[in-house]
Amino acid sequence: MNVKIKKFAVTLFKWIFFGGVIGIVVGSLTSFLLKTNDFLGDDIRMNHFWLIYFLPLAGIAVGFLYMNYGKKESVDSAKGNNLVIDGVHGKAGVLRRMGPIVYLGTFITVLFGGSTGREGAAVQMGGSVAQALNQFFKVNLLDTKIFLMTGISAGFGAAFGTPITGAVFGMELTALGKMKYEALVPCLVSSYSAHFLATAVWRIKHEEFIIETVPSLSAWTFAKVILAVLIFSLLSVIYCQLRHGIQKFTEKFFHKNHMKRAFVGGLLIVGLTLIVGTQDYNGRGLEMLEHSFTEDVPPFAFLAKLIFTAITLGTGFVGGEAIPLFFMGATLGNTLSNMIDLPMSFLAAIGLVAVFCGGANTPIAAFLLAVELFDGKGVEYFFVACIVSYIFSGHHGLWPSQTIHEPKSRLYSTLGGETIESIESKKNPR
Known part of the structure; x- marks a missing residue:
């Protein structure tokens, strides 16, 4: 002993x-x-x-x-x-x-x-x-x-x-x-x-996102949240597929010459910036991300950020993808709030967490993120949102090296031990 x-x-x-x-x-x-x-x-x-x-x-x-x-x-x-x-x-x-x-x-x-x-x-x-x-x-x-x-x-x-x-x-x-x-x-x-x-x-001040109003618990509100989360999970899949597609295409076309890939990617971003006439979608986009909780933002801001980020990272630039996913989810939630009739800050928060969950494939961490970011408000809704986003985003994700220990659901005919990369390769044979 x-x-x-x-x-x-x-x-x-x-x-x-x-x-x-x-x-x-x-x-x-x-x-x-x-x-x-x-x-x-x-x-x-x-x-x-x-x-x-x-x-x-x-x-x-x-x-x-x-x-x-x-x-x-x-x-x-x-x-x-x-x-x-x-x-x-x-x-x-x-x-x-x-x-x-x-x-x-x-x-x-x-x-x-x-x-x-x-x-x-x-x-x-x-x-x-x-x-x-x-x-x-x-x-x-x-x-x-x-x-x-x-x-x-x-x-x-x-x-x-x-x-x-x-x-x-x-x-x-x-x-x-x-x-x-x-x-x-x-x-x-x-x-x-x-x-x-x-x-x-080091006195780091992190961004603060405040949910002003949380709807009372009801079956009807849960139904609306699930509907919104289905859209958020689809957004995460579209981003991951576009991001991986751009990376695979540019690596093949330029024979993995990262300098040529990133040079062309930079040209594309410059061109897109001139087309949209603003730099709101360059960099991290923290200002618009914060505004999405308090005021209306451009209705297609989520789509612009998706394209800008997929091109940036898909062509060889580096950084993180969590903040861009936060941006996409929150701004899409802002846009959907008028259509689904849920409070703006609440649906922006749901979108932020759900899109991140669908992309990262980390439902428990995503739920805890909601608890810590939003001071435990609306935990029932966030718990359901993370489950729905995790399941309906399928076996896609930001990181192809993630291993599938067990399929997300019996709805998916996936074997344990496969990776996201191998699954996507089967769906997109060369």
Whole structure:
């Protein structure tokens, strides 16, 4: 018994220690990411609109980074979050250099007007830091996988100010229908440590979204929410399919020359920006995202953001996809509020969470995100929204490396062990 207790105590200490170290490091690095993005995106780009014209050249710079410094043997940092997921599954090793490269690539993308977010860089930096600690302390394979999840949790928790969501997101991200609860302690410690560092030490102020009115519970309101969520889940599928389609086409057409891909993508974004006559859909779009909770926004803003983001990330620029998904869902909810007769801020919030859930395939983390972002308001509606979005979005998602442990429903004839990439390949044979 004493041996078991000693082993338990040593393991628990190891998880808490490594979780704390990863959280502290990633929390500080994510704070740097947020502050720098705010400076480049708000203080510089928004006051110098002409910077958008240099986006094609910025694409060449990003492509050069990944083609010359992002590869090691068969491992390619350009896979982004997919490489971290492969690392958790033991299919590939996460490169330590991936974190610095994605940070620099994200800064370039944000400064010159590419449509992107933040969590991708934070998650990849988290995986990079975890991999560095794994190699330094020479931990075993099982702990390597757990600490990579821990890095994911720290990055997400610090990026959005949602430590509980971050802890679960790290465990839920890698496989549909399965969570590795063994990783709960280090993921929770890292996420809270990173969140504390970001908010208490580095004074990061996260966006606040307020639901002004929550409808009373009724079967009719639930029916309207489910109807809206079906539309939101369809939006997430359309985005993922377009994003992956652009990436596959440009990689094949340009023979995986990331500089050429991103240069053409930059030209397309510049052209689209001139057509729409505004830069509201460049960068992160936080201003319109916040406005979607309080006032009418352009009715097709969600579609513009979808196209801008799919082209930006599909052609080789880097960053995150959570913020763009938040934007799409909230602005579509804003548009639908008059048609479905639900409060604007409420339906914008439902859209934000539902589109993210459908794209990320993380229903528990998405529900916890709603709880943390909206102070627990309307939890019954959000719970149903996450379930419906998760099921009806099918086996599609932002990250093709996600493994299907169990199909979402018997409605889908999918075998366990497949990935989203393999399923999409079957549906779109070459």
